[in-house]
Amino acid sequence: MSGVTLSNVVKKYGETQVIHGVELTVDPGEFCVFVGPSGCGKSTLLRMIAGLEETSAGEIRIGTRDVTRLDPAQRGVAMVFQTYALYPHMSVAENMGFGLKMNGHPKAEIREKVAKASSILHLDDYLHRKPKALSGGQRQRVAIGRAIVRGPEVFLFDEPLSNLDAELRVEMRVEIARLHREIGATMIYVTHDQVEAMTLADKIVVLRGGRVEQVGAPLDLYREPDNLFVAGFIGSPAMNLLPAHPTEGGIHVPALGPEVIACRPPGHVSELVAGFRPQSLRIGAGDTHSVEMTEALGGVSFIHCARDGQPKLVIETKGNHVERPGTDISVHVDPDEMFLFDKLTGHRLR
Template sequence: MTNATGMALRQVRKSYGATNVVHGIDLDVAAGEFVVFVGPSGCGKSTLLRMIAGLEEVTDGEISIGGRDVTDLDPSQRGIAMVFQSYALYPHMSVRDNLGFGLKMANTPKAEIETRVTAAAKILKIEPLLERRPGQLSGGQRQRVAIGRAIVRKPDVFLFDEPLSNLDAELRVSMRIEIARLHKELGNTMIYVTHDQTEAMTLADKIVVLRDGRIEQVGTPREVYEHPDNIFVAGFIGSPKMNFLAGVAANDGFDLAGKTFPLGYSLAEPGTPVTVGIRPEHIEVGPSGAATFSVEVDFSEYLGGTQYLYATLADGQSLVIEHRENTEILGDGSITVSCDPGRIEVFSATGRRMRR
């Protein structure tokens, strides 16, 4: 039923009394895969992770790790280790004791605890900190210790619950790279929960987009970005957000702002209302692409490498354009922009992506 050292969820549900928060999740995680659960707050991603960890009871369904049903096992017997958002280091113990606590609980011989703690400290470069207390460490150092405590347990699966949320922006980037390096070095299966799509995109082998306790899409970062299954995923992944414009299906394309755009295939019965999704970075200034239209630029933001143009279409719908060329576009003017029809996503009224 399950793969050798990976993980599988089968119809996993969670409810608090009459309130269902996780509705039948099915998911396979291959051995050594880095899976990121991403979604807005309250989507159930943390609850799902805590169910995998065994900190939250599973109302219904089955969780297996490495082919072993762990649904009702104690957290310590699941072969997992978890890194908490708050680090959850034991404040009254030295870093060394924090790292070795799990092994001590398992009655591991002192000498082996020592070697494994030293090895983990070496991987994370926290050897000079071993005798300190968590209170004497900076946020980034605490995060390393928390990760070290997970490594020492030699788990089958690492679980990360928004581990970088409490760090400042600069540290977040360097720890993100650190975690990616760690995954490459250790090769373990890792499950990572975040609401930050940059972390999701950069770290994941596989992104699981969740909303309201349901999986909206599972795929590689590229799949999720380039072929979102629905309007929610399309809007959630990508920054700035994808432009959603109200259009109408036409023969071989769609009508938008009084103009027909050919796609080369029919979406639906002509006249059916559709939502047209175009990413800001896929719109080019100038009439080079196949689908051209003119917009009125209201104002712009200059960010150094790029410029965001806030514009309106002829029918008043607003649109954001990411302009990367080094020529400055001044506000208050009409310009022609174009885009590759292949990069345009069209969604039905129910939010599903429409393809030929």
């Protein structure tokens, strides 16, 4: 297996620059996820690693090799796309082995590699079926198997679960995580779904506007976001981000109520944003907020509420805690669970 290194990688379309000097190291055997909103450059960056997009500047290395100007077939990568792209007239086995057949590999070798891949992906009972006789999840496993038989140094996944329903997405997440454990290959995975990123990744790369906002382990990004964008993007439901300002004795967050949160305010910043995870907010006695809606999901509930003219809040409660719309509640916070950001720069204040 090989790692991937991007050094000051740039992508331009004419005068428009869409990738801005990306620096990144993916270690051998690591599962790295590119995540970010639509248009942030994550798929473009993946296609540059694959060789499907030309690199305008910078260097891409796979292992010790500089592959920046190599054709895709010379890079030692295999890519799994959002669309399955299976040949409808071929069986599962033929689809999985087609690339090896076109490259002139012996039939015995093809059968051996297809059998190994089908065993890993639990496809042994489907090898003689055509794609039309498979479910969406089974078709995606065939597409992954087609990549496995090539024996690549690096696997690249471009939103491979986007076409699946919610139940199959969960099932395939488990399958892909198991696949990574079993074969131990380097994998780079693109998604806009931060839940997928949190559950699959060893390392997450958060992208915005063609730039890397933060890189780290999933829980590190969740617990220690560097800026407002990462704080609001990582976590489901999203962090409550509320205007605030320093005052005598602490921080005042108008959306929470008149009380001052006791803490040591930053002395050099006057316009702040205070961040609170939904589970960090507590419901108490009082009537400072009006409930707009409760999402009761069984083991957990999400209560949406607001004060007049202030940003809405989402509060997470355990169990079947239901507050009816129109109910008045008060909201309390633990100062130790508050994140503070500079409103002007977006940077985290620690």
